Amino acid sequence: MTGLRIWLLLLALLPLASPAETLRLVANPWPPFNDQNLLNNGVASDLVDTALTRAGYRTRYAEVPWERAVRGLQRADYDVLINAWYAEDRTGFGYFSEPYLINRIRFLQRRGMGIQFDSLTDLYPHAIAVIRGYAYSDAFSADSQLQKVGVGSFESAARMVHARRVQLTLEDELVARYHLNRELSSIRDELEFLPQPLSENGLRILISRQHPKHREIAEAFNEAIAAMQADGSYAEIVQRHGM
Structure with missing residues (x-):
């Protein structure tokens, strides 16, 4: 061969x-x-x-x-x-x-609203815009006394806070800052983060x-x-x- x-x-x-x-x-x-x-x-x-x-x-x-x-x-x-x-x-x-x-989840309010957050019970009086389907934290998702208003995007949620249709929304801090510095720049200075994060x-x-x-x-x-x-x-x- x-x-x-x-x-x-x-x-x-x-x-x-x-x-x-x-x-x-x-x-x-x-x-x-x-x-x-x-x-x-x-x-x-x-x-x-x-x-x-x-x-x-x-x-x-x-x-x-x-x-x-x-x-x-x-x-x-x-x-x-x-x-x-x-x-x-x-x-x-x-x-x-x-x-x-790691994502650090923080609440945003309209500047000067004075909402305090130390525990979820502090948020019961306030309507909160949340993105449908997101799992922010187990405790937050499971708490039926929170007034959650489903929306499609953080941009919609932030504009609802600005328009006083809800009192709060929440998002990863880096994501929120990204949008606040771009398409939400016109209302950026009228919104503020609550000091205490919901979760990491x-x-x-x-x-x-x-x-x-x-x-x-x-x-x-x-x-x-x-x-x-x-x-x-x-x-x-x-x-x-x-x-």
């Missing part, structure tokens, strides 16, 4: 390399963390895409409203929701990673339980984030987004 034939035979016996699996990522527009108009779709998108790529996956990113993103994960239209806070009711259809960012929530990816490797994906992602934090690439990504 010639050398060429031997080489061809050996080549035929080698296992074919498996192409990297493509994960369908989804997020809602939530600058500066997620937004198709920002560098690499925002800092959270950048971190998640980098970590999953290092873990050996390819990714495809979609951006839709929050409620549609959650429904899409439940229906397995998407594999990974990349900007989720932990909530017990989400564990039935999704598997959470460890946190890869870990931002995680949520993998559809219908994906047969949901646990494996989460573990690989956690390991990749830890490696990025150790080698400095995590900090480099955060810094290039101005955070």
Whole structure:
């Protein structure tokens, strides 16, 4: 047998390399963390895409409203929701990673309203604009005595506070400041944060339980984030987004 034939035979016996699996990522527009108009779709998108790529996956990113993103994960239209806070009711259809960012949730009021917040009971007299489907904290979500008014976006909520249609809204501090410095700049100086934050929530990816490797994906992602934090690439990504 010639050398060429031997080489061809050996080549035929080698296992074919498996192409990297493509994960369908989804997020809602939530600058500066997620937004198709920002560098690499925002800092959270950048971190998640980098970590999953290092873990050996390819990714495809979609951006839709929050409620549609959650429904899409439940229906397995998407594999990974990349900007989720932990909530017990989400564990039935999704598997959470460890946190890869921290969100500090703060209330906003119209300047000079004088609302005090030390516990949730202090807020019972006040109407609060909340984004439908968000899980701000377990205690906040479970408290039926809070007057929650569902809205579609933080911008709508802030304008309702300014117009005195509600007394409060709440959002991650960096997200709120991003919008207040842009499309809400005309009313920025008439709104103010309450000193006491509601909570600090870990931002995680949520993998559809219908994906047969949901646990494996989460573990690989956690390991990749830890490696990025150790080698400095995590900090480099955060810094290039101005955070």
